[in-house]
Amino acid sequence: MPLKFLADMNLSPLTVAALAAEGVDIIRVSSVLPANASDRDILDLARRQGWVVITQDMDFSALLALGGHDRPSLVTLRLLDTAPEVVTQRLRQVLPQIEPALRRGCAVTVDDSNARIRQLPIR
DSSP states (O other): OOOEEEEOTTSOHHHHHHHHHTTOEEEEGGGTSOTTOOHHHHHHHHHHHTOEEEESOTHHHHHHHHHTOOOSOEEEEOOSOOOHHHHHHHHHHHHHHHHHHHHHOEEEEEOSSOEEEEESSOO
């Protein structure tokens, strides 16, 4: 069963559209929640739906750690260049590599050259 991704509002619609066109099951938060939904509301929905959250916002990791949750899996992007084409290309590279960990429940921090995987719950 393919993973389903929920892109936070800080991910460009261009990135979401490019990945969706390539067969990635991905939607933006604004498709299912108000654009001003809280990070906690986004995590709660993703947990209920079994979605992996993709964001550029470090607050999500803190919320997962403080809540002691083992879901949803989280991909946090920490790229120097946040242009949609750069973000899209980095996600194309890294998502297949981290898919097994995402299925188990993890928080992944992706930078320009590495992906650091932390098993959930974060202690």
